[in-house]
Amino acid sequence: MKFRFRIIVFSLLLIWFLGIFFQYFIKLDDRLLFLYPIINKSYSLVCHQNDNKLISFSGIHSLICARCTGIYAGLLAASFVSLFINFKSPVRLKLFVLLSLPMLADVILYSFGIYNYSKTIAFVTGILFGSVGFSYFYTSIKELFAEIHIRK
């Protein structure tokens, strides 16, 4: 995939990721407060936004839970790596399943009360899933461009 497309993918993911910490940007520009409820509503579509699961620091909190933040952090980190390394094919399905298992196990274990919810565990397992998931997304985009190119 051409470098400029990789930059576009990375930029879009970066904008989405920064949006998670929108409350922080309100401190930089007061007028952004008008957009807050709308931005919050956008993120509420993709996350339950349970108060106890949000990442909080210095009086502000993320707009999505620790696990979702981890997933997008993983996607962003992998897309950053893709700027320098052109992935030839997605990771093996076995590895994808293997790296998704910790997240699935965490959801099941804390849901059944085996242990209490931990933001750190949720975030880290989210990163694992997001970073491996990106290789599939990246390969799909690459194939999509190839298909469009062939049709032309």
Added chain:
Amino acid sequence: MKKYLSPFICGFGAGVLQIVPVAKSFSCCFIIPLAAFISLVLDQRASNNFGKIEMRKALLFGALTGLYAAVFGSFFDVFITLITKNNDVIALFPELQKMVSSFPVNLEIQKEVLRLFEGVRNDILTYGFSPLYTLSVVINNFVVNTLFGIVGGLVGAQIINRRNQNPVE
């Protein structure tokens, strides 16, 4: 229409699940991508064609699933608000008030924002409908659901193709 039946069914399901709080807390950001993935699986089963899925088709199925989810999600959200005269804006208003007041921003802006949302809240409590709320729901649902549908469709197709290529993997 029959060709695009699976995105319609999955989009409908996702639209309904999106407004169910308990389902949402479990499936989180996976509702729409998962719906797009399932729509591709259903399509393969319905057409009995287990060949490689083209990414253009995956993109279309993902976008359609997201669009249908947005249509049904917006409709149910607005309809339920109209009937019950209650929604998350009403429930979260005291929290929003507290949060806006706690922000270290200009007092004038704080008042302006709170006045704006008090107007929305009063409209919903009185009529069960607020044009501003409806507009924000529709725009948000269409943009976010379509994007997540596309991502789900593309990633889903890639997973299905890999699985069909290496069934024993």
